[in-house]
Amino acid sequence: MDPLALYLTDKTTQAAIPELVAHYHLNDPWPIRYAVYLSNLVKGDWGYSKSETEPVLQALSQRFPATIELTIAAILWTLVIGIPAGIISALKNNKAPDHISRLVALTGVSTPVFWLGLILQLVFFYDLAQLGLPHLPSSGMFDTTLAIEYPVATITGLPVLDTLLTGNWVMFEDSLAHLILPSFALAFVSLGVIMRITRSSMLEVLRQDYIILARSKGLPERIVIYRHALKNAMIPTVTVAGLAIAGLLGGAPLTETVFGWPGMGRLAVDAIGRNDAPLIMGFTLITALLLVLANLVVDVLYGYLDPRIKY
Amino acid sequence: MDLEKSNRSPVISELKFAGHLLVRNKLVLAGTVIAVAVLVVAMFGTLIVSPTILVNIDLPNRLQPPSAIHLLGTDDYGRDLLKMIILSTRLDVIAMLEIVGAGVAIGVSIGAFSGFLGGKLDEALMRITDIFFAIPALILALAVAAALGPGLNNLILAIITVQWPGYTRILRGQVLAERQRLYVDAMRALGIGKIRIVLRHIIPNTIYPVIVQCTLDLGGVILTFASLSFLGFGGSPLTPELGRLITAGQLYIFQAPWLTAFPGLAILIISLAFNLMGDGIRDVLDPRLRR
C-alpha cells in the first residue's frame, strides 16, 4: 500500500504533494514512517479521508455516538435476556424451557446478522404496515421530518438519551422505536452466547461442594441459587462477555448498513467501496481501542466478583 | 467373565460411548446428518445443478413466488432460486473448509514452534497474535480484504488471516505443557532434532483441542464469509454465493421476499448443522464429560 495514500485526498493538488511527503517523512525508511504515524495518531492526526475530504478522526467521531447507542442497546438486550434465560435454563435442566432456550441460543450463533436485520425489517416494518398494524420504522436513528418540529438536542449525541434528558417525549418515543430492531438484530448472536455460558457455568457451580454445604444449612433454595451460586457462575460469564462485545463491535458495520444507521460501521463499509484506506484504518483502530477498553472493564468486574483475584 | 470384558479393545468401548452420546442427543444427531448432507451437496453440487443455469435467463418468469415448478421461486433473471442456492452452497462450503483448514495449518505450525522453541521468538509471535485479538474478527477481515483488493481468493485469504491466531493460542498453551514431559528430554538427549520432535510427537499429542475448536468454528466461518460477501467482497456480483444472493435479493425485498429469505435460511441451516455437529464432537472428545 502506498504510504502516500493515507494523506492524499481527491482534492490534493499536485503542488501540495512534496510538502506532504516532507511533513510525514514519506520517503524515509519504514521504521521512521511508522514512528511518525504513531506519534501523529496520538496528536490526533489520523490522515484524511479520501472522499470525505475531512480528517479521518473528525469523520469517525461524528458517527461515534450512533454506533455507541446501537452497541449499548445491544449489550442491554444481551444481558437482560441472556443471563436470566441462562439461569432458568440451568435450573430447569433438560426440561422444556432448557431445550427451547438452547435451541434459541444455538440458532443465535448460527444466524447471519445482516439477514436477520433484513427479515426483521420485512416483518416488523413492511408486513405489519401492510396489515395496517402499528409497525416499527425501518431505518435511521429518528424521523428527521418529525425532528424539525421537535428538535433533538445534542448533549451526549445519543438521541435516546438526549431526548430523555430534555423531556422531548415525542422524539424519545421515536428514537426508541428506531433503536429496537437494529439493536435486537445485533444482539441476537451474543444473546445466544451469553445464554449458553450462563447455563453451563450455572450447572457447573450447582454441582460444587459448597452448594451442598449451603443446602445442608437449611437455607431456602432461593438463597442458595442467588446468593451462593450466581456470583460464582457469573465469573466465566463475565469473561465470555468480553468476547461477546468483540462480536457486537464486529456486527455493527453489517447492522448499520442494513438499517441505514448513521454510525462508524456504515461509514467504513461505504469507504470500502471508494477504496478509502485511511478511513478504514482509522475505523479498525477505533474499534480496537473500544475492545481494549471493554476488556479492561471486564477485568475489573472479574476482580470484583472473585476475591481470589488480586491486581 | 470379567476378564474377557476387560480384555476387549478400549477403542470399541470408546466408540460405543461416543455413539451413545451422539444418539442420546437427538439434536446433535440431526445436525450431524444435515451437515453430512450439505457436504455431499457441496461435493457433487455441479452434478446436480449445472453451472449453466447461471446464464439461463428467463425474463418472462422473473420474480415468481414459490410454486410447484420453482420450489423456492425465481430471481430477477428468472433463474430458479433452489438451483441457485444449491450451486452457491458449494462455493460457501468449499470456502469454509479451505479457511478453517488453512487456519489450522498455519496456526498449529506457528503455535507449535513458538511454544516449543520459546525465547524471544515466542515473545514476539505472541505480541503479534495479541494484536489480532485486540480487533474484532469481522472488522479485521474487512480491513485486510479491503487492502488485498477484490476477488474471491483475496476474501478467503483475509478470513484465514483472522482465523489462525486462535489456533495458535490454543496449541501453544498445550505445547508449553507438553514440552515439560520426560520424553522430550529423552529425545533431545538421543540427538533427535527439534523439528522432528515437534512434527512427529508434539503436534500429534497436543492437537486434540484444536480439532475440537475448529469443528466448532466451521459454523462461524461460513457466517463471516457470507457477511463479507454480502457487503461486496470476493468475486464479481455474478458469483453464486449465498451472501451475494441476499445482496441481490435485497433490492426486491418487499416485492419478492423469498429472494432474501431463502438464501439466508440456507446459511442459517448450514451454520446450525455444523455447529451442532461441532458440539457433538466436542461432547464426545471432552474428557470431563466422561462418567
Next chain:
Amino acid sequence: MSEAPLLQINHVKLDFHTYAGEVKALDGVTFNIKRGEALGLVGESGCGKSVTALSITGLLPENASVTSGEILFAGKNLLTIRNDEMRKIRAGQIAMVFQDPTTFLNPVLTIGEQLEEVFLLNPARLASAALENGQSKNKTKSSLSKSEQRKIAKLLSIDVLKQVRLGDQDRVLTQYPHELSGGMRQRCMIAMALARNPDLFIADEITTALDVTIQAQILELLRDLKREFHGSTLLITHDLGIVAELCDRVGVMYAGNIVELADVRELFANPLHPYTKGLMRAIPMLGRELDRLETIQGTVPDLINPPSGCRFHPRCPFVLEKCKSVKPELLDVGKGHTVACHLYGEEKA
C-alpha cells in the same frame, strides 16, 4: 435405658443410577442413635458411610433413589417428608460437617456472611438472644429490625467462633476462605454446624483431608466439644483411633451393610465379624504383641454386581456354604452387641 432413640434407620436400601449400571450402594442399613450419644461409623472408602449420612440429611444427588426403608427422626420419616420440612430440620436440628473445607466453603463469600446466614435463618432465636443481652428495644419476640438482626447474628457468630477456639474473631469474619489455613477453615465449618444448636451433629470424615498435625488439633477440639455439646453425634471415619477416642458406640459398615454394632470398648475387646477382626489386625494397637500387620485379602466388591448372599463372603477366611447364598441379618449376641454373620446365631455350634 428404654428411652426412644433420636434417630432410627431401618432397612434402608439405596441405588445410584449410572451409565455403567445400577450401583446398589446401601443394602438394608439398620442402626439407631440415642440421645446424647456419639455413634461412630467406620468402614473402607466406598462402603456407604457418607451415603448414609447424606440420606439422613436429604442431600443425595439426583441419580440416587431410596428403594426401601425408613429413617425416623423426632417422630417423622425423613425419607417421606416434604422438602421444606426437611429444610427446617436441617436449619435447626440436624447439622452436618463435611470432609474438605477447601471445596465446601463458598470462595466468593466471607466467613462472616456464611456464618451469619445460619443465624439469620432463625429470627426467633435472634430475638431471644437480643433480649438476653439487653440489646433489643422491644419486649416482644418477633420484632427485630433487619439491621438489629444482623448485629445479633454477628455477636452470635463471634461466640461460636470462640467455641471452636478461633482467635481474632472480628478479623476472621471479614476474611474469605482462601485467606485461612485448612485447619481454620474446618473449624469454621464446625462453627457453622454448632451455630444451629443441633440435636444431631454429623461429622463426615472431617479430619481426613487435613495434615496429621492439624488432625490432632481438630480432634482435640472435638474432645473439648464433646464435654460441652449435649446433642447426639454421628462420627463417620475410617480411622479406628478416632472412634476409640470419641465414640460411645460403633457401627462397622461393609459394602452397604452394617455388619457389626457394639459399645466401643466391647468392640475393641471382642470383635466378632471377620471383617471387623481384619480391620483390627490391620492397625497397630498399644498393648498387643504383633509381628506383622495383616491385610484383608481381596478388594472392595463391585456394587453394580455385588456378591450374592453375604457381601463379604469372597474375602472371608471363615466362609461357609450358607454365606454364598443367604444374607445374614443383624443378631443380638448380648451386651448390646449385634453382628450380621452366619458364624453367630442359630448356626453356631
